[in-house]
Amino acid sequence: MPAQEEIFAKVQEALVDALGVEEDEVTPEAKLQGDLDAESIDFLDIVFRLEKAFNIKIERGELFPEDILTNTDYVADGKLTDEGFAKLKERMPFANLDAFEDNPVVQNLGKQLTVQDMCNFVEHKLG
Amino acid sequence: MRWFWVDRFTEYVAGVRATAEKGVSLSDDFIHDHWEGYPVMPNTLIAEGMAQTSGLLVSELYGFQELVVLAKFTKLEFDGLVLPGQQLTYKAQIGHRKEVGAQASVTATVDGRRQAAAEIFFARLQNDSGPESGLPDRLFDPDDLCHWLHITGVFRVGKREDGSPMKPADYGLPVYG
Amino acid sequence: MRFWLLDAIEEVVPGERLVAVKNVSYSEEYLQDHFPEFPVLPGVFMLEAATQAAAWLLRLSDPQAPAVIALKEAKNVKYGGFVSPGQSLRIEVSLIKHEDGLAAFKASGTIGEKSSLSGRLVLECYNLADTDPAMADADERLRGYFKRWLPAILKPQLLA
Numbered sequence: 001m002p003a004q005e006e007i008f009a010k011v012q013e014a015l016v017d018a019l020g021v022e023e024d025e026v027t028p029e030a031k032l033q034g035d036l037d038a039e040s041i042d043f044l045d046i047v048f049r050l051e052k053a054f055n056i057k058i059e060r061g062e063l064f065p066e067d068i069l070t071n072t073d074y075v076a077d078g079k080l081t082d083e084g085f086a087k088l089k090e091r092m093p094f095a096n097l098d099a100f101e102d103n104p105v106v107q108n109l110g111k112q113l114t115v116q117d118m119c120n121f122v123e124h125k126l127g
Numbered sequence: 128m129r130w131f132w133v134d135r136f137t138e139y140v141a142g143v144r145a146t147a148e149k150g151v152s153l154s155d156d157f158i159h160d161h162w163e164g165y166p167v168m169p170n171t172l173i174a175e176g177m178a179q180t181s182g183l184l185v186s187e188l189y190g191f192q193e194l195v196v197l198a199k200f201t202k203l204e205f206d207g208l209v210l211p212g213q214q215l216t217y218k219a220q221i222g223h224r225k226e227v228g229a230q231a232s233v234t235a236t237v238d239g240r241r242q243a244a245a246e247i248f249f250a251r252l253q254n255d256s257g258p259e260s261g262l263p264d265r266l267f268d269p270d271d272l273c274h275w276l277h278i279t280g281v282f283r284v285g286k287r288e289d290g291s292p293m294k295p296a297d298y299g300l301p302v303y304g
Numbered sequence: 305m306r307f308w309l310l311d312a313i314e315e316v317v318p319g320e321r322l323v324a325v326k327n328v329s330y331s332e333e334y335l336q337d338h339f340p341e342f343p344v345l346p347g348v349f350m351l352e353a354a355t356q357a358a359a360w361l362l363r364l365s366d367p368q369a370p371a372v373i374a375l376k377e378a379k380n381v382k383y384g385g386f387v388s389p390g391q392s393l394r395i396e397v398s399l400i401k402h403e404d405g406l407a408a409f410k411a412s413g414t415i416g417e418k419s420s421l422s423g424r425l426v427l428e429c430y431n432l433a434d435t436d437p438a439m440a441d442a443d444e445r446l447r448g449y450f451k452r453w454l455p456a457i458l459k460p461q462l463l464a
Contacts, residue, residue: 018201020379020424037422041198041228041382045248048223048230060225128305130337130346160307164445165432169307170375171352178348196383197347200423203378261386266339 001126004119007054011119014049018042028116036115046118056125063121064113065091069106080104094120128157131275132176133183133217139285141187141293144220147180147279153211168209170243173235174200177245181219181231183281185249188221188229191276191298194266198228198250205243213237227251273300305333309353310395313360313458321398322361324457326353330389345387350395350421351378354411358397358427362407363450364458365399370429371443376406381423391415397425405429 002010012026019036032038038046047058061067065088068074074084085104089097095117100109138146151158151168158166178197186195209215215235222230228250235243254262267275273295276282285293296302315323328335328345335343359373387393394414401408406426413421432439432446455463 018380020201037380039382039384041248041250042380044225044228045199045201045230047225051223060227128334130334157305157307162446163449165372165442167374169352171348171355174351174378175346175348198383200351200378200381203375203381205374205376208372208374263339263342266342268340271340 001123002054004123007119007122007126008115010053011050011115011122014046014053015115015118018045018049026115028114028119030115031111032113032115032118033111050118050122054122054126056122058125062091063118064110069109075106078106080106094124096120128155131279132172133179133279136180136183136280136284139184139281139293141285141287142184142221143288144218145180145184146219147176147217149176149215149217151209151211151213151215155211158211166211168211168213168215170205170208173205173209173215173243174203174245176215176217177219177233177235177243178247180217181221181233181247182249183276183279184219184221185224185229185231187293187298188224189251191272191300192265194252194254194262195249196252196266197247199248201230201246201248203243203245206241209237209242215242222246269300276300308356308453308457309349310356310360310457313357313364313462316361316364316458316462318361318365319399319402321396322357322364323394323396324353324357324360326350326393326395328387328389328391328393332389335389342386343389345393347381347383347421350383350387350393350413351375351381351423351425353393353395354397354409354413354421354423354425355427357395358399358407358409358411358425360454361397361399361409362402362427362429363454370405370431371446372432373407373427373429375425376428377426379424381421383421384419385415387413387415387420393420395421400424 015026016023019038019042021036030036051058068084068088074081100112133147134149136145136147161169215237217233217235219231219233222232231247233245252262254260254264282293282295309326310324311327313324338346355375362373363369397409397411399409406428409425411423411425431443433443
């Protein structure tokens with residue numbers, strides 16, 4: 001398995017190419033949506049690049065489990081229920097969801113995803 | 128001005144790659160505005176030529192039946208300007224594809240010299256939410272689509288990967304005569 | 305058709321930003337092909353509108369601006385929504401960097417609150433005479449052309 005630095009470098013390159021941002025903007029703490037302006041079409045672009053860079057296959061909903069966020073069994077008043085949150089944690093073991101857990105408004109999940117979360121995702125896939 | 132930015136396909140391998148030509152001419156009326164005193168092909172219309180060359184490949188992946196639209200230029204680069212009398216050659220190659228869309232890489236050359244390059248994303252839209260989505264059921268009437276594919280030579284040079292020719296009937300398009 | 309992809313320049317802060325609008329109308333001929341069953345402003349025309357807005361910002365910021373200002377590069381150009389006849393696309397460009405004949409911009413196109421276009425552009429600025437002194441008259445013709453047409457799209461109160 002490649003070292004963490006190597007994973008970060010490749011993720012950084014994928015984000016620079018897919019989002020047209022400068023290398024120095026892509027820090028581990030940078031938020032994909034908030035800081036780097038990533039939108040849903042970009043996630044597809046990023047996924048293609050990660051698949052190529054790491055020779056992995058990423059299924060729909062794996063990086064970002066939209067299905068949970070739109071499932072009425074798990075969402076009440078725009079927030080994820082406890083059960084839904086448990087499910088999300090199971091699907092996203094790579095992400096730091098602490099901040100999200102305090103106020104699990106469905107729409108905020110994407111906004112909180114960071115570059116580090118994405119590196120963790122790759123590491124998780126390779127592991 | 129009409130919206131045909133590819134004159135003729137010279138190669139079309141379904142699902143893989145295509146080559147197309149576009150001649151730039153002073154008889155194109157828009158060119159006199161871009162610009163008066165120094166008419167050149169607008170770079171954004173070269174981008175459209177690249178998008179049409181690759182878009183017709185991507186659209187074929189879904190049998191020419193679906194709503195395939197330009198979603199993103201990941202990258203567009205231009206090396207100078209193209210003048211009337213020159214001929215652009217577009218070469219498109221299909222890249223990644225998923226159920227929600229596909230990606231393509233395209234170059235534009237004049238006399239073998241690189242003039243532009245693009246990485247393009249096409250989205251495959253689903254009109255599953257009815258009229259409120261604002262989306263139509265289709266982009267083209269089958270007659271219009273068939274007409275476009277015929278006049279640009281897709282059915283003259285078009286082949287599948289196994290070498291067999293593409294035919295309008297394979298796509299449920301009208302067959303004339 | 306004319307190749308003016310902006311109908312009006314509404315705000316200009318020289319060296320910083322420019323806001324302009326492009327109205328889409330059924331009278332525009334290309335809509336019959338794009339698409340026959342779904343007439344919408346082609347994505348590359350949103351990009352052309354942004355390119356023209358960026359070029360006007362440079363010309364309005366510097367009376368000595370080079371004659372040729374053309375799109376050199378575009379990155380992460382995204383289309384968020386369609387623009388239909390009857391709608392008016394608001395284009396905003398802001399200058400990020402300008403050096404060595406290259407000007408970088410952030411561009412956006414919106415209908416109300418909704419984004420139809422976003423991306424980053426780089427424009428290349430030069431005089432034709434820089435590489436071929438015999439082209440000096442073409443540079444002058446280009447300058448004269450832009451000067452002549454500017455009043456058509458610039459709001460009178462901005463035409464100081």
